[in-house]
Amino acid sequence: MTAYFKNIKNGFKPKNYINYVVITLFLIISIISQPKTSTTTLLANMGFAIILAVSLNLVVGFLGELSLGHAGFMCIGAYIGTFISNQIFDAIGSKLVVLILTMIIGGLIAAIFGYIVGFSALRLKGDYLAIVTLAFGEIVRDICKNIPAFGGAMGLKNPHRYGNNLYIVAFVVALIMLILIQNLIRSKHGRAITAVRDNEIAAKAMGINVTYYKLFVFVLSSFFAGVAGVLYGSFNSIILYGDFSFNKSIEILVMVVLGGMGSINGSILAAALITFINTFLQSKLPGDLSALRLLVYALILMIVVIFNNAPALHKYKEKYSFSALFAKVYGKITDKFYAKHPEKKQARITDDSAAWNRVPSKIKMDEVLSTDILPDDKNNDTDTEDKRDE
Amino acid sequence: MSTLIEGLSIGSVYALIALGYTMVYGIAKMLNFAHGDIIMVGAYAVLTTMSLCGFPLVAILVAVVVCTLLGIAIEKVAYKPLRGASPLAVLITAIGVSYLLQGIAQLVYGSASRPVTIIDMGNVQIGNSAVRVSSIVTLVVGAILMVILTLFIKMTKTGRAMIAVSEDRGAAELMGINVNGIISITFAIGSALAAAASVCYLFQIPSATPTLGSMPGIKAFTAAVIGGIGSIPGAVIGGVLLGVIENVCKSTPLAPFTTSIEFGLLIVILLVKPTGILGKKRREKV
């Protein structure tokens, strides 16, 4: 027992927990500041986006399989959740209880479908799997649209809208999900998942049960997508099949890619940022200019991706990217600090952050807004750089 | 009978689009999600030329030229800088290009659907059902283009260079093949095929909207995967199969579920044959 706590104490790294703190603080501040309705709507949408992006990152970033049908799971969650809530609401009466119940049921049903899709992942790879997930998303939508109990093309109405405080629930769910997923990723299971991503055959040779982990990741990811769908459904007064189109899946994928594959904090930030930008542009731009909005969004998307990924632009990226500029500014401050207190610099040498950098499954905070999956030599470069100034 | 022929002709439209997908995928190893929108641009090019001069042949030529140039331009601006980057980054850029083209089309032409009539060819009587001549033309044009493409790839130097690049880019480069040039040519051919597809599409469905390309694009992508992505005869088989199934489904009570059936078929085929009907088996290296 003491050994366990000692382990925790030794392994404790503030940066592993900082995102919980940030999200909790963010939530507390927003509750205290009594936001306007528009802000609560924005926050709720941010919460859904965070859950969707992080859960998709599990499949795309950590398992390394491209999924183009994440909105399909969300669709299942939204329809099932709202349908069940319409049936049981009068019997239970409490909105929160109904919401929690439907979240569990909707999530589980989405997870069952996740299991089915994951099953095809065992046989298919890469783009073939991507097209199956796309097909799955479209089939789900098509079927939901044709079920009379789900309202057909007219949509499924939700007379028991949860109300503006839903953002609190959404953020709490996002936090719970984060704790689960981050602990999973840092555990031996997480390392097994990334091992499957990096080299399936080698992983198999090391005795990792590839089947189990693939299914597991798909089930977990679709569960949370389903939960996000239930939340989305309970926030709106009608569920339309059109909201879960291929474009929605792409929107979630864009969040994951812009945030950095395999970077949970990146996904969170990108999800929040993209939701914010979309809502901001909608509320501030006159409606007549909305065709321009599409153009601006497309251009930003292309420029950001090309800037971040183009091999020819790497040297500029290292100079001018968000994190590089930060490191530069911070470096100047610390240099001055260490010049004054050389003893503090000595005391830091024991820190094993350089070793941590080499762990493939690490959460790369510096990948905020970047998508690089660089060859190893780049990581090594930064490592040596780190060592040099230590 | 007419259901079958209509199905075949819509299938050959899918096949033409799928050919573009499959060539670009086979050679540049990327999913070009903007391919569907090149068809949309082709349709608007036809619309504009028809309203300016009214000669169908000129309109078709203009569409082919515009689409080919556009394809090369997109490749140079959006995809070339990303050569060697992760495939997902290229995928997202392709989606960006797709949104961009749709946005521009909406700004220029408005979002309402615009009727486009290229030429009216009437009907012929086959058996006891009337079949549109345009369907037959589409079918024939599709078949001819596919044969030409296959011959081009098999017989010409450029075609063989394409095969070499698709097999092993590094080795092809060592053998003195200009890989970048080959990829540009691939995009040009793919886009020219998209222009042909857009003309055939307008024969079938004579109206143009900014989002015209997205659904046929996804369907054609599905067709390419069914046939085995990267394989040219595979794309043709996939496209025709999809078109026929779609048209048969539409005349049965299962019509509302047409999309589900098409995509369901895709999943079944892939589960039975994981690389599509004519897909090459990939050997996994340790």
Next chain:
Amino acid sequence: MKKTMARILCVALALVMSVALLASCGGGAKNYAENNTEYFIGATGPLTGDASSYGISVNNGAKLAIKEINAKGGLNGVLFKYEMKDDQATVALAASGYDALYEAGMQISIGSVTSGSCEQFASKSEENNLLFMTPSASTASVIENRANGFRICFGDPDQGVLSAQKIAAEYNKIGAIYDTSDAYSSGVYDAFKSEMDKLGKTFTVKTFDKENNKDFSAQVEALKDCDVIFLPIYYTEAGLIAKMAASKGCKAVLFGCDGFDGIAGQLDATVTNKIMYITPFDVNSTDPTVKAFVDAYKAEYNSLPDQFAADGYDAVYAIYNAMKAANVDNVKISASDLCDIVRAKLTESTFKFKGATGEVTWNEKGEPTKVPQIVEFN
């Protein structure tokens, strides 16, 4: 080491930014209109995406009405302001669009363009007691049981029932094609079907899904021998069906509802089928109000208005007329107060509105009563 600290700095900065963001957003419920200097009419609708042609038409019609009203000096010297937010026909954007408008001081609205978004808009506006007069959300339930909801266009069921009666009386071999992916189409079709069952008539039905497929060869082939094909769909797809019918040599009469308006622009010389549709608005009408609207629209946008534009135009004018009749004279009036006043006026039995879509009166439920006309050509 440097990097780790930079990361923490990064996160800290994100936190500070979010605090700043939220701090600027404080404030509870209040009358957002208290700073208004103009009456603010809001709306959401699809201005981009697949459904955007409807949204853009409504927007154009409404903007024209506002321009005319302001040119006449507004209401007692107070001008009107109008804005439509893009919702891409999705519910999430309808919600955030509504919030943005309401907090910018929207006092009254013409709701949303599409039925699904309008359901969301309606439920949010019900909480704030803000009156909406939807130009085109025709699904019955949008304004059902909502005191603040009004509609200017026909409801779906009315059109279906009327079409069924008309068709059953005149034709024998009846076919129908409708769009399973569209709320308007399914709504009209459902009413049509139940009325046909009531009348004891049989008919053949085919469906399509405009999202996925616009090739109508199979459907038209199956209904080729019918006397009449009922098409409760929009004019773009109807135009394609008409051309397909012409090229297949199908001679059936094509019978539609108000969505057909605008079909003339989609046809070419090959189409010889008789086309009939029930509509409150006819662009070729000689009625002076309609003519004035059509001319003004043409001068403004250089194109012919469709029924969506006419409904948008009328919705704004209906609100304006009701406000004028009720003698509203406080530009800072809250949405809720204005809603009560306008609702009382609109539901008064003596209140009549004459617009481009005919003469309208509203009942207690907010449903309009107006005289349909049948337009036919070819």
